Amino acid sequence: MTYHVNEKGYYGEFGGAYIPEMLYPNVEELRQNYLKITAEPDFQAEFDALLKEYVGRPTPLYFAKNLSERYNAKIYLKREDLCHTGAHKINNTIGQILLAKRLGKTRIIAETGAGQHGVATATVCALMGLECIVFMGEVDIKRQAPNVARMKMLGAEVRPALSGSRTLKDATNEAIRDWINNPEDTYYIIGSVVGPHPYPDMVARFQSVISTEIKSQLLEKEGRENPDYVVACVGGGSNAAGAYYHFLDDSEVKIIAVEAAGKGVHSGESAATSALGKIGIIHGSKTLLMQTDDGQITEPYSISAGLDYPGVGPMHANLFATKRAQFISITDDDAMNAGLALSKMEGIIPAIETSHAFAALDVMDLKPEDVVVVNLSGRGDKDLQTYIDYFKL
Amino acid sequence: MNRINKKLQEKENILSIYFSAGYPSLNDTAGIIEQLERSGVDLIEIGLPFSDPLADGPTIQNSATEALKNGMSTQVLFIQLEAIRKNVQIPLIIMGYFNPIIQYGVEAFCQKCAEVGIDGLIIPDLPLEVYVAEYKSLFEKYGLINVLLITPQTSDERIQLIDSVSDGFIYTVSSASVTGNSTGFGSKQEDYFKRIQNLNLKSPQLIGFGIHDKVTFNTASTFAKGGIIGSAFIKHLSDNGINEIDQFVKSIRQ
Numbered sequence: 328m329t330y331h332v333n334e335k336g337y338y339g340e341f342g343g344a345y346i347p348e349m350l351y352p353n354v355e356e357l358r359q360n361y362l363k364i365t366a367e368p369d370f371q372a373e374f375d376a377l378l379k380e381y382v383g384r385p386t387p388l389y390f391a392k393n394l395s396e397r398y399n400a401k402i403y404l405k406r407e408d409l410c411h412t413g414a415h416k417i418n419n420t421i422g423q424i425l426l427a428k429r430l431g432k433t434r435i436i437a438e439t440g441a442g443q444h445g446v447a448t449a450t451v452c453a454l455m456g457l458e459c460i461v462f463m464g465e466v467d468i469k470r471q472a473p474n475v476a477r478m479k480m481l482g483a484e485v486r487p488a489l490s491g492s493r494t495l496k497d498a499t500n501e502a503i504r505d506w507i508n509n510p511e512d513t514y515y516i517i518g519s520v521v522g523p524h525p526y527p528d529m530v531a532r533f534q535s536v537i538s539t540e541i542k543s544q545l546l547e548k549e550g551r552e553n554p555d556y557v558v559a560c561v562g563g564g565s566n567a568a569g570a571y572y573h574f575l576d577d578s579e580v581k582i583i584a585v586e587a588a589g590k591g592v593h594s595g596e597s598a599a600t601s602a603l604g605k606i607g608i609i610h611g612s613k614t615l616l617m618q619t620d621d622g623q624i625t626e627p628y629s630i631s632a633g634l635d636y637p638g639v640g641p642m643h644a645n646l647f648a649t650k651r652a653q654f655i656s657i658t659d660d661d662a663m664n665a666g667l668a669l670s671k672m673e674g675i676i677p678a679i680e681t682s683h684a685f686a687a688l689d690v691m692d693l694k695p696e697d698v699v700v701v702n703l704s705g706r707g708d709k710d711l712q713t714y715i716d717y718f719k720l
Numbered sequence: 721m722n723r724i725n726k727k728l729q730e731k732e733n734i735l736s737i738y739f740s741a742g743y744p745s746l747n748d749t750a751g752i753i754e755q756l757e758r759s760g761v762d763l764i765e766i767g768l769p770f771s772d773p774l775a776d777g778p779t780i781q782n783s784a785t786e787a788l789k790n791g792m793s794t795q796v797l798f799i800q801l802e803a804i805r806k807n808v809q810i811p812l813i814i815m816g817y818f819n820p821i822i823q824y825g826v827e828a829f830c831q832k833c834a835e836v837g838i839d840g841l842i843i844p845d846l847p848l849e850v851y852v853a854e855y856k857s858l859f860e861k862y863g864l865i866n867v868l869l870i871t872p873q874t875s876d877e878r879i880q881l882i883d884s885v886s887d888g889f890i891y892t893v894s895s896a897s898v899t900g901n902s903t904g905f906g907s908k909q910e911d912y913f914k915r916i917q918n919l920n921l922k923s924p925q926l927i928g929f930g931i932h933d934k935v936t937f938n939t940a941s942t943f944a945k946g947g948i949i950g951s952a953f954i955k956h957l958s959d960n961g962i963n964e965i966d967q968f969v970k971s972i973r974q
Binding site: 343344345346348351352490503504508509605606607608609611618620621622624625 | 795875
């Protein structure tokens with residue numbers, strides 16, 4: 328049994344490419360080429376060089392002494408927060424921009440919620456000299472002003488999504504509509520392991536560098552490649568997919584997926600898709616999604632804009648359905664307190680998304696000999712205003 | 721014979737009109753259908769509103785959002801259509817995205833369509849391959865035609881594949897665009913329409929996306945069996961309400 332994608336683009340019953348015919352040529356072009364192009368030696372050489380010299384990889388696997396004492400287990404932090412632009416997102420945008428260039432595309436579009444993927448896309452477009460348009464919900468533009476400014480400084484156009492609830496889901500809709508309107512010259516850089524096949528697999532592969540490094544770093548530090556637990560937060564699920572990737576089929580590694588419960592899983596203000604979602608189709612993928620009984624997609628809520636998505640990548644839906652991963656829901660309050668605790672204990676201010684993963688340590692049943700890797704997916708600079716408001720700093 | 725095929729055999733210059741069920745008001749559905757038939761329209765596409773219509777431009781998006789706010793749902797639509805066949809003969813198609821249909825249950829949905837007298841479905845995000853592998857026999861069991869789309873980017877080979885599994889008509893998307901584009905047709909579109917003509921497909925085609933007036937409808941009728949109007953009709957409804965539908969149809973047909 329494998330938890331990776333099959334040749335038809337499915338993870339168990341999840342995945343596929345439920346796209347209008349207008350998108351078929353572009354998605355099909357990608358499907359036929361992504362494995363071939365990314366396997367080419369010159370692609371790999373350029374990708375690896377950029378990850379090393381530009382992104383700053385490998386990121387450290389840091390033994391968190393104080394955290395380990397508190398939880399009485401061996402806890403390591405995979406420091407994706409130290410990547411250029413402040414999060415793991417750039418691993419994927421580097422990969423996709425190299426692919427877009429090889430496909431001869433000249434115009435790049437992307438969606439963004441909190442702005443991290445938008446910044447990572449604008450960054451690689453600046454690097455490669457390509458036109459960049461980032462779709463962002465009008466509501467998010469207002470609440471994430473610093474990232475909007477960063478994208479503009481990097482030369483990107485930030486286009487407000489004015490439809491629906493004007494957040495991440497709608498920004499994604501607008502990016503897809505733009506792609507329908509510009510099928511010849513445009514490449515769509517999706518920011519998570521969502522969307523039609525091959526996107527979930529492609530993004531997971533670009534992010535899989537995280538678990539490649541964890542394996543070799545852990546071997547050096549602990550004399551073994553596999554930890555007992557890998558813990559990551561899941562919105563769409565790209566940092567989690569990267570952290571789990573090379574452990575998926577190693578059944579002795581326990582996979583912990585941490586979702587945002589918002590104000591409580593059943594409060595009506597939550598983004599805990601595994602708990603609240605039913606199978607359906609969102610953004611071209613069959614997966615678990617939050618929806619009404621009538622099949623209308625509902626608005627999620629989380630204090631963390633990066634987890635505020637009504638679906639989840641099909642890989643994760645399958646990990647949930649097969650019970651390969653344990654899903655834990657963490658409320659806003661518990662995440663915020665975990666973020667503050669990590670700051671005080673280890674001197675690392677995490678992104679609020681990542682804080683959810685740290686809060687999960689409180690509810691895990693850890694033994695002293697357990698080796699735990701928490702994917703520290705992003706740094707908290709972008710969230711300072713939210714921390715300030717929450718803790719009255 | 722399915723009403724869609726019958727109509728396509730009997731008539732040229734087919735005019736198909738799309739509207740969003742539940743817009744402008746929740747209970748306008750039956751009235752709009754009856755008026756469209758009386759005005760001489762040939763085919764009607766009833767839009768089942770969805771929260772996230774990926775292939776639609778702002779006009780249809782907004783009408784769907786309004787319809788949902790008005791209380792439209794799959795169940796409500798079927799209740800509204802229960803008695804529709806007592807009053808109209810016109811072929812009826814439901815156009816909707818796949819997720820609400822999955823939640824209703826695909827077979828239950830097809831069965832209900834057959835019960836109320838729906839003749840076909842257009843589901844933009846149900847791709848050809850999935851349709852053929854998983855749903856074709858089910859649709860056929862309930863006598864429903866699944867209308868498939870082609871676009872200017874669709875290869876000749878794929879158009880022929882789509883033609884081979886099509887019943888009724890092929891929906892020719894006029895340009896690389898979501899719905900509601902009203903810039904008119906240029907030589908690029910005409911070249912594309914001629915390319916389709918030269919393929920000598922077995923299925924008749926109706927051209928949609930960008931048909932909004934007499935000129936564009938006539939172009940559609942020149943190069944294909946007729947045309948489909950959506951956004952322009954919805955704009956008419958939002959400007960004039962539901963009492964001057966015949967005026968709109970006349971402006972296209974005259």
